[in-house]
Amino acid sequence: MSVLQSGAPTRPTFWGIGPVGKAAFYYLTVLTVVVFLLGSYRRVARYAEGDADPLPRLDDLPRRIVGAAGTVLSNRTLRDRDVVAGLAHAFVLWGFLTLLLATTILGVDMDFYRPLAGESFFVGDFYLSYSFVVDAMGLLFVVGLGVLLYRRYGVRQGRLWGRHTSAEDDLFVWALFLLGVGGYLTEGFRILGQGYPDFETVSFVGWGVAAALDGAGMTPAMAEATYPLVWWSHSLLAFAFIAAVPMGKPFHMLSSYANVVTHDEDAGRRLPGVPADLEATNAESIDDFTWKELLDQDACTKCGRCSAACPAKASGRPLDPRNVILDLKSYREARDAGDETIPIVSDDLDPDRPGELAYDEGGSVIAAATMESCMACMACMDACPVEIEHLTSFTRMNRQLVDQGDLDRNIQDTFQNVMQQGNTFGESQRNRADWADPLDAEPADAREESVEYLWYVGDYPSFDDRNKKVARSLARLFEEAGVDYGILYDDEVYDGNDVRRVGEEFLFIEQAATLVDAFDECEFEKIVCTDPHAFNTFANEYPELDFQEFADDPMMEVPDENWAGAPVFHWTQVVEDLVDDGRLGLRGDELDYTVTYHDPCHLGRYNGEYEAPRELVRATGCELAEMPRNRDDSFCCGGGGGGLWMEFDEETKPSEERLREALEDTDAGPTVEKFVVACPMCTTMFEDGRKTGGFEGEIEVVDVAELLIEAVEVREDAGVAASEADAAEFPADD
Structure with a gap:
């Protein structure tokens, strides 16, 4: 007598399928798993072919795994800026994982526990609880997908559509939706065909489907006869989906999590350096990209959040961060399939047709104008829910443009100014402190006396007439509050933050070496910066520079030792403390603008x-x-x-x-x-x-x-x- 016939709450697992069908199911299961594993292995093996990443991506791995799990399971990054999409995706994720876990539990019971223990745990209260939870979470799964389908096809949300939108996006979302609906149809046919077992009311969605089928005129006998067809349709779709996961967009379910695990918490604010080897190339081919940059490409879900946040795209410049990442991915896959190798980035691609010449003779994958459009603002990275590090790949391509001499003429002129004069204006360094001439008190010379704050004034406050007023205002605030500060006068040079982001890494290192030498000659406790760009590079990048790597390069003059670093502040942080201490005497009612x-x-x-x-x-x-x-x-x-x-x-x-x-x-x-x-x-x-x-x-x-x-x-x-x-x-x- 079966467990169902004995009255214990449960359900037969291969009801109406028969031994041949059961054997076919197990055969297809093994085949699907093999295809999935081989496809996933090929993906991972391709990452291994990428260059080594200079940053520690797998350090403190347990913490990274747990932290990434929290981020992914909570859908925290997906709710940022779009609560509806975030919650809908959370429903889909939680529902999918619940259904996956439910299938695993059933497989453990059928294929391991029953043969070993001679009985099933898939009965009684366990079965009732299992059925209720699976129905409830499956409903969230279907509802979440319904919301996402409506946003994609109903309102046609703009960021979901673009040059890389293709049939795989449609197949992915519809396959998931049909899997969810198909599961309930299968359950409804079974409940109706078995004559509505009383305990199956816990499967409230399946019970409702059975009632709907009954109301439409289907009899229990008809449901029993039709059930194998419905069951096989659902099973084959599940097999096809699992086998296809490594082959396209569904792989983001794995690669996105891996990307969150391996992301650099300082990405963007701290760019990876370049090797001292002059033979090394930056982005001459797709093989120059690191394994993490290749993983970034596969992690992209085409959600378009980076594109929606990008100010360059909003201003009509030829940059769409999503398209750049996906152009690289498309080219990589085509090149791996045997297509001819072409340049990654150059100035010969029409910026009005980005990506279109990727496979045309003489073209390149990314246009120089596209990379020049990037403002290095990190809006794309901040908006990305799967931690893609756009700026790292963008800087790699900018460095290649520098190597090729394909940069904008104005940028090259700026490089020349920095190389010849030490500042971006091309002005004489003797005039660097002229902004302070109208002040009542001359700033102390930090090269000659010990100070608490070494004030890095910066290029624009030093040479730009409008910003000189800002520098004088800040100097007066320091004097008013009695701050012990000094400046470097003509030993201060450009900090190099933006030339690095434009791709001139060696010029950045030269500027950093000059400034670090100047810092080492001074006695101070803290550095205060006028410019947030300098603040970022002193705080996050200078301490990471390994000058000794370039010590043998006859073209480079670097310090004998790497910079030990110092506390670095933006001036607003310092003055906020002064105001809190009452050292500026403000009451908070002086102005009424x-x-x-x-x-x-x-x-x-x-x-x-x-x-x-x-x-x-x-x-x-x-x-x-x-x-x-x-x-x-x-x-x-x-x-x-x-x-x-x-x-x-x-x-x-x-x-x-x-x-x-x-x-x-x-x-x-x-x-x-x-x-x-x-x-x-x-x-x-x-x-x-x-x-x-x-x-x-x-x-x-x-x-x-x-x-x-x-x-x-x-x-x-x-x-x-x-x-x-x-x-x-x-x-x-x-």
Whole structure:
């Protein structure tokens, strides 16, 4: 007598299939697993053919695995910026894993426990609990897929469609949906065919399907006769899906998790270096890419979040981060299949037709103009739910463009300025500290006396007339608060952050070597930077540089020892502490402007500092109205990644779009009087955007330092006025 006939709650596993069908099922199971494993092995073997990655990707592996599991299972990164999509995907993931686990449990019972123990655990309360949980989670699975299907085909959400959208995307999502629906159909036919066993009410979805079939006129006999066809249809679809996982988009279910496990927590803010070997190539072929960069390509789910966040794409530049990653993947797969090798990146590809010449004679995979469009703002990486490190691959291709001499002429001129004069303006280093001439007190020379803060002023505050005002405002704040600081005068050179992101690695190393030598000659406790770009590179990149690797290169002059590092701060972090200590004497009511604040990419998204500038703005008494895109969602000014030195043919500049947003999309709207920044490059870009966008009469661009010094002056004037009033009321005796 079967367990079902004895009355114990359970269900037969091969009901109506027969011994031949059962044998065929096991044969197909083994075949499917073999195909899956071979396909997965080929994928992993291909990664092994990539170059070694210079960063530690597998250190502290248990922590990485657990952390990645938490990220993936919670769908935390998918809910960021799109709660509906994140929850829908979470339903799909949780439902899929539950169904996978349920199938595994059933297989363990049938193929291991029953033969060994002579009985089944798939009965009674266990079976009832199992059935309820599987039905509930399977319903989440189907509902989640329904939402995703509606967003893809109903509203046709733009970021889900693009040049790389193909039939595999349709097959993937519909196969999952049909698997979910097919499971319930199979269950419904079985429940109806078995005459509605009372305990099967726990399978509430399957019970509902059975009732619907019954209501449509199907009898138990018809359901029993049809069940094998439905069961085989569901099983064959499952086999086909599993076998296809390593062959296309479904593989992201594995590669995305691996990508999260192996990601670099400092990716972007800390770029990998290049080997000292002059024979080494950067992106001459796809074989130059590291195994992690190849994994990035396979981890891409085509979700388009990076594209939607990219300010270059929004401005009409020929860059779509998703397409670049997928162009590389498509080319790699075609090359592996035997297609002719072509250049990865060059300036001979029409930027208006990115990727189209990838397989045409004389073309390349990526256009130089596409890479030049990148602002190195990290918006794509911040938006990516699977931790793809776009900027690492982009920088690799920029380095190849430098090797080939294919960079924009203006960038090459900037390189020349740095090489000849030590700064991006091509000005004499003797004039570097001229910005300080109007000050009442000359900054201390950190080369000659010990200071608490070594102030790295930077190129733009030193040579750009508009930003000189910012430098003087900051110097006055330091003097007002009694800060012990000094500068390097003409020993200060360009820090190299952006030339590195444009691809000139060796020039970056030379600049770093010069500055590290200067740092080593000074006595100081901390470094404070005007520019977030310098702040990032001193804090995250200089300590990682291995100068000794280049010691034998006759063309390179490097320090005898690597830099030990020092505490590095952006000036807003230092001044925030001064304000908190009362050293600027601000009461918080000096100014009454309505302002908005723009988060610089290198201060905010790169280094997570969002509050110090805001606290300083509030300390002046100004009303701060936030723009819709703020903090980690901030929209780049357009100056990063060398954008400050290039000209682009774009209908709306990023800086113009940002100023429009400040005046039209904030809650305060046109009452916003000042657009507050905390980066010299942002100041330059927004002053330009204010002119070209027609905003000159509507809003003023000011640095936080300028706002603070105005508040200090108001406080001082109020103090003088109060003193004069007291003197008039209580005149001194004759």
